[in-house]
Structures are given as C-alpha cells and as structure tokens.
Amino acid sequence: MDLQDTSNRKKSQETFLNNEGRYSDVVENSNDGIVIHKEGKIVFVNRTVKKNLGYDVDEVIGRNIIDFIAPEFHEVIMERMKARHDGEKVPEIIQIVLIRKDSSRLPIEINASSINYEGEDAMLVFMRDITERKIVEEKLKESEEKFRILIENSADAIFIVNQKKEFVFVNKAVTNLYGYTLDELLSKTILDLTPPGRSQEYIEYFSEVIQANKLLIELDVVKKDGTYLPTELNAVLLPNGLVYASCRDNSKRKLAEEELQKKTNELETFNKAMIGREMRIIEMKEEVNKLSEQLGNAPPYPTIWNDNKQSDEGIL
Numbered sequence: 001m002d003l004q005d006t007s008n009r010k011k012s013q014e015t016f017l018n019n020e021g022r023y024s025d026v027v028e029n030s031n032d033g034i035v036i037h038k039e040g041k042i043v044f045v046n047r048t049v050k051k052n053l054g055y056d057v058d059e060v061i062g063r064n065i066i067d068f069i070a071p072e073f074h075e076v077i078m079e080r081m082k083a084r085h086d087g088e089k090v091p092e093i094i095q096i097v098l099i100r101k102d103s104s105r106l107p108i109e110i111n112a113s114s115i116n117y118e119g120e121d122a123m124l125v126f127m128r129d130i131t132e133r134k135i136v137e138e139k140l141k142e143s144e145e146k147f148r149i150l151i152e153n154s155a156d157a158i159f160i161v162n163q164k165k166e167f168v169f170v171n172k173a174v175t176n177l178y179g180y181t182l183d184e185l186l187s188k189t190i191l192d193l194t195p196p197g198r199s200q201e202y203i204e205y206f207s208e209v210i211q212a213n214k215l216l217i218e219l220d221v222v223k224k225d226g227t228y229l230p231t232e233l234n235a236v237l238l239p240n241g242l243v244y245a246s247c248r249d250n251s252k253r254k255l256a257e258e259e260l261q262k263k264t265n266e267l268e269t270f271n272k273a274m275i276g277r278e279m280r281i282i283e284m285k286e287e288v289n290k291l292s293e294q295l296g297n298a299p300p301y302p303t304i305w306n307d308n309k310q311s312d313e314g315i316l
Contacts, residue, residue: 033108033127036117040064040081042116052129054101065125070097070105084114084123091144095130107134157231157247160238165189165206168242177249179224193221195228206243218250230254 027034033049035042045305053060053068058066073096073134077274083090092113111126151158157177160169166262170185175222194202203220215235216310220228235245288297 031128033129035065035125035127036115036122037065037125038117038120039085039121040066043122052100052106052127053098059101068098070099073097080112081123084112098127107131154246157249159185159245159247161190161243161245163210163241165191174247177223177229177247178221179251186222193223195220195222209235209237209243221247 008158025128028046030046030048033052034044034046035049036044042060042063045057050057050060064141066074076094077096079240080090080094093109095107098108100106107130109128109130111128112123113123115124119139152171154171154173157174158171159167159174162168166189167185170182174180174185175182180188188237190206191199191202205215205217205219213236215233218230218232220229223229230250232248232250234247235243238244283303289301289303294298
C-alpha cells in the first residue's frame with residue numbers, strides 16, 4: 001500500500017465524517033467499534049476500533065479486514081462475505097476474535113449491514129467488545145461444570161422435570177435407585193413411576209410444588225421391577241419453570257420405624273402383663289394376712305396398703 005493510497009483512504013474517512021455532520025461525534029465516540037469496508041478493504045474506522053486494536057489509523061485504513069481476525073474465524077468470515085455478495089441472507093450478529101497489534105486476542109460481537117458509501121456498495125460493521133461477558137460466561141461455565149459434577153456424583157437421586165411432568169435430567173443415582181436406564185427415564189413422566197390408582201394424588205403433589213414453589217413429602221415410587229420404593233422427596237420450582245427434585249431411599253428408615261413400633265408394642269404388652277401379675281401378688285398377700293389374723297396369728301407379710309396408698313416399706 002503506497003503513501004498516495006493511504007492519503008486517499010484518510011481523505012475518505014474525513015469525507016465520511018464531514019458528510020455525517022452532526023452524527024460524526026456520535027460515530028467517533030461510540031462505545032462500539034465501527035468499521036466500513038468495501039469487499040474487505042477497510043475505508044473507515046472510529047476511535048474505539050483504534051483504541052481496542054492498538055493501531056494507528058495509517059496502519060488500518062486500506063488493509064483487508066481479515067488481517068485483524070483470528071485465523072480460526074477466517075473461513076466463516078469469508079463465507080459470510082461471499083454469501084452477502086451473492087445476495088444470500090446471513091445471521092446479522094456473530095461472535096469472533098480479533099488480534100490486537102500486541103498479538104493479544106479481543107473477543108467481539110459483530111453486527112454488519114450493507115450500505116452505500118461514496119456511491120459504492122460497502123459494509124457497515126459494529127464491533128462490540130465482549131471481554132467482560134466472556135469472562136462471566138467462563139466463570140458461569142466453570143460453576144456449572146462443578147455443579148454438574150456434584151449433581152452427577154450425589155448419593156441422592158436428583159432429577160429435573162418440566163411442566164408436562166417429563167424427565168429432562170436425571171443423575172446416576174436415579175438410574176441406580178429406580179432400575180431404569182438414562183434413556184428409559186428421559187422417555188417417561190413422573191406418573192409412569194406412580195403406584196396404580198394414585199395418579200391423581202401425585203398430580204396434586206406436583207401442583208403443590210408449582211403453587212407453593214417447594215414440597216417435602218414421603219411417597220412411594222414404582223421401580224422398573226414393579227416393587228415399591230419408599231422415598232423422601234424434596235422438590236423446588238426453579239425460576240425457569242422446571243422442577244428440581246432430590247429423592248432419598250427411605251427403605252432402611254421405614255424398616256427401622258416398623259421394628260421400633262414392633263418392639264414398643266411388645267414392651268407395652270409385657271408391661272401390662274407384669275403390672276397385672278404384681279397386683280395379683282399384692283392381693284394374695286393381703287388375703288394371707290387376713291386369714292392369719294382370723295386365726296389369731298400375726299400377719300406374715302408387712303402391711304402393703306394403707307388407705308389405698310402404698311406404705312413406706314414398699315413391696316417385698
């Protein structure tokens with residue numbers, strides 16, 4: 001590129017700004033980078049482009065826009081330019097990466113449209129720096145990955161269902177607990193795992209989650225082999241309308257509760273039998289004492305009751 005060509009390009013830029021009149025300040029001071037190119041050759045850039053890329057105007061004007069784009073995006077940009085040239089519609093907004101003068105990378109979002117510039121067809125390109133957005137997205141992606149790992153390896157069965165009650169996500173514990181494969185569960189609804197005759201009851205439980213945003217309940221689930229599994233379900237409504245639920249096998253606790261109740265019943269039965277036996281012994285001792293007194297003998301047993309109250313000596 002010779003000096004005459006560069007000079008002409010700079011004059012084109014100045015002409016553009018002058019023609020824009022009262023809009024020139026808006027263009028120059030826009031937070032978005034603005035580029036105009038003719039078939040790839042840059043004819044105008046605003047201050048933001050120069051600032052973001054670190055080049056002087058003389059180093060940018062007249063060069064091909066592809067020179068500033070990261071190599072992995074060359075093909076997609078060339079295809080877009082060809083498609084536009086052929087009159088085909090292409091997505092207006094895409095994300096690419098530019099290469100700064102210091103070789104560092106600048107992620108941007110571009111929005112391009114066709115214009116008439118100096119009597120010729122040209123492309124007006126808005127370039128928005130999305131560095132901060134990419135940092136946030138990366139951190140979110142890392143958080144989501146950590147969350148996914150935690151969910152996948154949770155001892156509790158965790159699943160997500162949509163408003164149609166269809167499974168849209170299940171972790172490994174769900175497949176282990178219910179006996180279904182991942183694909184099988186993702187083709188089912190929660191009603192497919194409901195005990196016969198109780199569908200309406202479970203529909204009401206689901207409605208309660210939607211209305212109250214949460215639900216903690218004990219209920220039975222039908223496993224693939226047809227057996228019933230007692231579970232403790234904790235469900236919450238997510239902001240996007242999906243329902244997140246964690247489900248814990250309640251079998252051992254139920255067995256423990258049943259065993260406890262059984263032992264409690266046995267103890268009460270034994271206790272009642274023992275109380276009846278002791279009362280009978282007391283009555284028999286009283287009868288013996290009375291018979292001894294009738295015979296003129298001293299009572300062989302201490303007085304146990306006095307005015308229907310136990311004596312200080314207690315029961316022998």
